[in-house]
Amino acid sequence: MVVMAMTRGPKAAIKAKFPFVVGAVSVGTLLEWYGFYLYSGLAGVLSAQFLPGGLDHGILYGIGIFWTGFAVRPVGAVLFGYLGDSVGRKFAFTLAMMTMGGASFVIGCLPGFASIGWAAPLLLILCRLAQGVAMGGEYGGAATYIAEHAADGNRGLYTSWLQTTATMGIVLALLVILVCRLALGDAAFSDWAWRIPFWISAALVGLAIYIQLTLEESPLFERLKRQGKTAANPAKESFSGVKNWKSILLVVFGATAPEGVVWYTGQFYALFYLSTVLKLPYGTVYILMIVALTCAVPFFIVFGALSDKIGRRNIMTLGFLLAALSYWPVFSWMADLKDNPLMLGILIFYLAILVTMVYGPIAAFLVELFPTRIRCTSMSLPYQVGNGMFGGLVPLAGASLAATFGGPLYALFYPIGVALLGVIVSLVGLRPRTNDVRIWDETGAPPPVPEQP
Numbered sequence: 277m278v279v280m281a282m283t284r285g286p287k288a289a290i291k292a293k294f295p296f297v298v299g300a301v302s303v304g305t306l307l308e309w310y311g312f313y314l315y316s317g318l319a320g321v322l323s324a325q326f327l328p329g330g331l332d333h334g335i336l337y338g339i340g341i342f343w344t345g346f347a348v349r350p351v352g353a354v355l356f357g358y359l360g361d362s363v364g365r366k367f368a369f370t371l372a373m374m375t376m377g378g379a380s381f382v383i384g385c386l387p388g389f390a391s392i393g394w395a396a397p398l399l400l401i402l403c404r405l406a407q408g409v410a411m412g413g414e415y416g417g418a419a420t421y422i423a424e425h426a427a428d429g430n431r432g433l434y435t436s437w438l439q440t441t442a443t444m445g446i447v448l449a450l451l452v453i454l455v456c457r458l459a460l461g462d463a464a465f466s467d468w469a470w471r472i473p474f475w476i477s478a479a480l481v482g483l484a485i486y487i488q489l490t491l492e493e494s495p496l497f498e499r500l501k502r503q504g505k506t507a508a509n510p511a512k513e514s515f516s517g518v519k520n521w522k523s524i525l526l527v528v529f530g531a532t533a534p535e536g537v538v539w540y541t542g543q544f545y546a547l548f549y550l551s552t553v554l555k556l557p558y559g560t561v562y563i564l565m566i567v568a569l570t571c572a573v574p575f576f577i578v579f580g581a582l583s584d585k586i587g588r589r590n591i592m593t594l595g596f597l598l599a600a601l602s603y604w605p606v607f608s609w610m611a612d613l614k615d616n617p618l619m620l621g622i623l624i625f626y627l628a629i630l631v632t633m634v635y636g637p638i639a640a641f642l643v644e645l646f647p648t649r650i651r652c653t654s655m656s657l658p659y660q661v662g663n664g665m666f667g668g669l670v671p672l673a674g675a676s677l678a679a680t681f682g683g684p685l686y687a688l689f690y691p692i693g694v695a696l697l698g699v700i701v702s703l704v705g706l707r708p709r710t711n712d713v714r715i716w717d718e719t720g721a722p723p724p725v726p727e728q729p
Contacts, residue, residue: 294425297491298437304373304483305418305438309445311380311477312411315342315404316446316544316671317453317562321470325388326396344401345408346668352412353656354511360417360652361510365424365494368652369417370484372410377480379406384474412664416656423643424496424651428714429584435639436580440573443631446543447569452476454562499719500648510653514646520654523645526705527658528666531589531641534596534698535634536667537691541603542627543569545670545687549607553684554614568621572628576636583637587709592641593702595633600695602626603688644710648718666694 674687
């Protein structure tokens with residue numbers, strides 16, 4: 277019934293001003309990332325709740341469950357990408373939002389291992405898989421939806437607002453967890469109050485329905501539908517042929533995989549390193565991360581807007597190179613400066629700036645690579661393979677390398693290697709400038725008058 281209501285939404289749709297469109301979609305995407313990343317801030321509590329006490333390699337098992345959500349993101353990319361290119365961008369990303377909100381809420385309701393035994397981690401994995409499929413589907417639809425409202429020449433600026441939401445999702449997750457722990461105490465939080473942050477995700481369902489019923493479809497996609505030019509089989513058209521796969525592989529290894537490892541190393545491995553390796557108090561870690569990441573957020577907009585002027589690829593490639601060259605010394609300095617919160621904060625801020633360089637321009641970059649008829653499907657798969665599989669593997673690969681070679685810094689071999697590969701592939705195989713692409717020319721639609729979000 278909900279899905280049927282969602283498909284009937286255009287009757288009640290309004291022609292909202294573009295800043296409202298950007299704001300509504302960005303808030304929804306922020307809450308989606310919030311739900312997906314709650315696990316990272318609660319990994320220790322969830323392992324204690326859903327895994328048997330004394331289980332060998334418990335940390336690796338917990339990280340493994342965390343990674344399942346990343347492993348299935350390409351599945352969500354194909355599934356929801358197909359819906360985005362056949363039914364509509366808005367329908368695809370709002371349905372993904374509802375799936376994420378529902379799965380996150382259910383995690384907050386699951387009984388633990390003490391109550392139902394091995395069924396507990398199995399149910400947690402199933403919910404995590406649902407979150408991963410939803411996350412895999414939401415981003416491509418949301419990024420395409422905003423980009424197809426924007427004027428040519430301003431896509432980097434407009435889509436960069438959406439790019440802030442992933443980092444702010446982490447900030448919101450850490451902030452909610454911190455407030456709950458401080459307000460209710462560690463004992464109550466570990467016992468039952470860890471569920472509260474997951475219950476908050478139910479707000480996503482309501483917001484998704486609101487967006488579906490009140491906002492119009494992407495004007496570019498609507499014009500394509502009226503002209504009868506939508507793809508009959510977006511997946512087949514996107515993934516058939518050697519030429520298409522060559523383009524996808526170049527995008528994965530030259531853009532999305534290195535961007536993914538820089539993103540997750542600069543934020544998640546930094547969080548893991550401070551709390552697990554340096555063993556700083558959780559309050560100190562959360563405050564450092566919240567402040568540093570929040571201060572870095574405006575730079576998503578800076579680099580997104582800059583990419584409209586000088587191109588997307590070179591900004592991202594410079595970020596890959598700086599990450600590869602500086603990760604080892606930065607994390608070494610963290611260990612030496614762990615008693616100096618100010619310097620730790622500056623180092624985390626630097627890592628976050630690298631994230632903004634590689635992530636701020638990438639939505640516009642991906643949108644400009646593919647035609648409107650298959651854009652949602654074509655951009656979603658390489659993005660989710662790069663971010664979900666390569667980027668999401670950072671915690672698990674890092675923990676495995678650290679255990680194998682006997683030190684936490686060896687975990688950096690993986691992101692450094694992928695970032696260096698990204699530098700080479702991007703310089704050799706990717707177009708230096710996509711910012712001059714005029715996506716509105718495909719359908720003969722007049723581009724919108726630029727607005728400030």
